[in-house]
Structure formats: C-alpha cells, structure tokens
Amino acid sequence: MKIDVIILAAGKGTRMKSSIPKVLNKLANKPLLQHVIDTCALLKNTKLHIVLGNEKSLIKASVKVPRGTNWISQKNQLGTGHAVKQALSSLRPGAMTLIMYGDVPLVSLSTLNKLISLKKNQMGLLTFITENPKGYGRIVKEKNKVVAIVEEKDATKKEREISEVNSGIIAISAKDLKQLIPYIKNKNSSKEYYLTDIIELAVKEKILVKTIQPSSIFEVLGANNPEELYELKKAHNNISANTLALAGVKFADIDRLDFRGEIKIGSNTFVDVNVIFDGEVNIGKNCFIGAGSIIKDSVIKDGVVVEPNSLIESSLIGSLCKIGPFAHIGPEVKLENKVEIGNFVEVKRSKIGKNTKAKHLAYIGDGDIGESVNIGAGTVFVNYDGKKKSKTKVGSGAFIGSNSSLVAPLKIGKNSMIGAGSVVTKDVPENKLALGRSRQRNIKRK
Numbered sequence: 502m503k504i505d506v507i508i509l510a511a512g513k514g515t516r517m518k519s520s521i522p523k524v525l526n527k528l529a530n531k532p533l534l535q536h537v538i539d540t541c542a543l544l545k546n547t548k549l550h551i552v553l554g555n556e557k558s559l560i561k562a563s564v565k566v567p568r569g570t571n572w573i574s575q576k577n578q579l580g581t582g583h584a585v586k587q588a589l590s591s592l593r594p595g596a597m598t599l600i601m602y603g604d605v606p607l608v609s610l611s612t613l614n615k616l617i618s619l620k621k622n623q624m625g626l627l628t629f630i631t632e633n634p635k636g637y638g639r640i641v642k643e644k645n646k647v648v649a650i651v652e653e654k655d656a657t658k659k660e661r662e663i664s665e666v667n668s669g670i671i672a673i674s675a676k677d678l679k680q681l682i683p684y685i686k687n688k689n690s691s692k693e694y695y696l697t698d699i700i701e702l703a704v705k706e707k708i709l710v711k712t713i714q715p716s717s718i719f720e721v722l723g724a725n726n727p728e729e730l731y732e733l734k735k736a737h738n739n740i741s742a743n744t745l746a747l748a749g750v751k752f753a754d755i756d757r758l759d760f761r762g763e764i765k766i767g768s769n770t771f772v773d774v775n776v777i778f779d780g781e782v783n784i785g786k787n788c789f790i791g792a793g794s795i796i797k798d799s800v801i802k803d804g805v806v807v808e809p810n811s812l813i814e815s816s817l818i819g820s821l822c823k824i825g826p827f828a829h830i831g832p833e834v835k836l837e838n839k840v841e842i843g844n845f846v847e848v849k850r851s852k853i854g855k856n857t858k859a860k861h862l863a864y865i866g867d868g869d870i871g872e873s874v875n876i877g878a879g880t881v882f883v884n885y886d887g888k889k890k891s892k893t894k895v896g897s898g899a900f901i902g903s904n905s906s907l908v909a910p911l912k913i914g915k916n917s918m919i920g921a922g923s924v925v926t927k928d929v930p931e932n933k934l935a936l937g938r939s940r941q942r943n944i945k946r947k
Contacts, residue, residue: 510603511554580693871897
C-alpha cells in the first residue's frame, strides 16, 4: 500500500514568542517538524508532502527529509482544509493519505500503523479523551458513530461538554480526499476552511469514520506556546524513560533526566538524577551513570562506571572502564577495556590502551597511549605550540611521574619511566628513566 503523508507546517506560531517558525522550535535537540518527518519516514512505501507558508527556505534548510519529499507552498493561510487542498494534485493514485501536523511530534509509529489499517470506504480519525477539552474540536456521535467534529468556537453548550476530542490526525484514501476537500466551506466564525468539516462530508458519502486512540495522550500533544513546548519536553522525557525502564534500565528518578536524542541503554544499567543524554548515545548493560553527568554522541560498552558530574562527548568507552568524578572525555577519544580516568582529568583526541590509569588532575590531548600505563597527577600532554597540535605516543607499561610535562611531538618507549616534575622534550627509549628537571638548590633568603 502506498502512503502519502501530508504534513501541515505553514503556521506562523506567533504565540510561541520565537524568532523562528513554530515547527523549528526544538524538542530533545531536534526541530518539532523533524520528529514528525522521522516517524512518518518509517512507514513503508511512503512519500512526504510538506506544506509550508512563510520562512519556506529556512525550514527546508533546517530539517533532513527523505529523497523525493515534495515541498508545497500555502501562500495564504486560510485554514487546515485549505492547506491540505494545496497538496491534492501531488497525491499518488491509489494511495492512502495520512494528514499530520508539524507541531505534534510524539505520535508513535504503532499508532500510525493502526490508523492506516483501513478497509474500503473507511476513514481513520485519531481521537482522545480528556478531562479538559477546552480548545479542541469535539467528536459528535450518533448511535456510537461519528457524524461530525465541531470546533469549540462553533460548539453549543452541550457539545462543549463532550470529552472525546479531535487530534487533527486523519487517514483517508487519496481518492476520497480529493472528492471531499473541494466541498469544505468557510461558513464559520473564523472564516477559515476547517479540515474537520471533512468528517461530516464523509458521513454523507457513506464513508465510515473509524476512531482509534493513542496509547498515551502524550502522543497527540502539540505546541502553540512556550508553556506547551515545555510540557512536550516533559512528555518526551517520560516516554523515553518509561520505554527504557520496561527494557530493564533502572532510574533513580525518571522526572529528573533529560533525553535529547536517540538513546539506547542496556538492561541493568543504573542512571542517577540530573543526567543529560544528548545526540546518538548507546550505553551497554550493567553500567552506572552518576548524577549530573552528560553523555553526548558516544558509545559506552558494558560494565562502565561513570562517576558524578562527568562529561563524555563523541567518544568510545570500552568495557569495565571507570570515569570520573568530574572527568571530561572527548571529543574523538577511544578508551579500550578497563581504563581508569579519574578526578578532574581531561582527555581529547586520544587513544588509550587497556588497563591504563590517569587517576588525578591530568590533561591528555592528542595522545596515543599503550596498555597498563600509569599517568601521574598533574601530568600535561603539551600538544599545542601556538601554531599547530602534535601527538605524543606512550608505549605500554610506561610510568609517567606526577607533574610531568610531555612536549609534543614526542615518543615515550615501552616500560620507560618519567621522573616526577620533568619537562620532557626529547624521545625516551624503551626501559629508560628520563629526568627533565634541574638539580635542587637551597639559596639563602635575603
């Protein structure tokens, strides 16, 4: 079955109090519209039609879309029915049409698959029950069958008491949509062409309106102002945490986390409070992520301990490593298994072999470090000469004494030792002791 998805994204969003179009406001570090695009793109045999108004160029440049996406302009914003009308000529013969909204980002793939599972002469309508239906179109039924949707502005007192409301998301065959849309009129208080009027038209044409409801009300939440965007963010965190909890992840408090990307976490991993996951993050099983840590665009293997207030970005952390507290790893760092990076240690653009330790107050930049190396407190890899950055290579089994400065480019041989407080500017052969400091002198004070 061919699926043509029409995404309505032409609204200005003036209530959002933002300098950018509403659909470009971010949820979990991704534009609202991008969430909708990504979910719809997972449907099989899909073509996207995105209806834009003002700021067309900015929106197109701000999102990633599948090949063949059709961009459509709605020059005059005359309502949702008018917006859909702009896409009719682009719909494929025999396709099922799914109408979505660029500011409703949390609809799940499973809900959409249910919505489009229709028989001939059926129309799918996503509705939900709410204790506070204010602002939503009410679902009017007779003999338990949908006969119309009435917008709140035009609803009677009795109709406003209806608790089943419209999400706006509709599935209908392209053939039926093309037949019904031209009959939508703007005889209402706003003088707009309401897409909701299509329900009453469908009923007159003997098309059965089939309602389904999402698994969670979060799926149909939209954002028209900053407060609603904040509620969306909380809903996204809640959905992400609960999904992971069902898979065996343990959280100290799911209300004190921030998910800002595509996050995968293995079973029996514990996540403490105030942790931020950002971008593409993949964490293995049996890990510990300490309070206040930030994990960004990184892979963390099984059994890793990340102590509180550590930052890991764009890095690969091997199994059974220990990080922090207050460590900074990345970008472009690869730690092999059982590496220990401790308090106030910063590592950038470096590869570190298994069982190596840098436990305290060190800076490792542009390093290539072997296995079972000990890097003492206060060690600095001096990788920048004011013009360019250079690498330092340290062989396996080496011991770097505290407060040493390794001035790159430099090679430290296997099983060599650097005396504490040394400034090393020349290569050190294997199995040698290097001392780069002056002899102590005791000078009489004046």
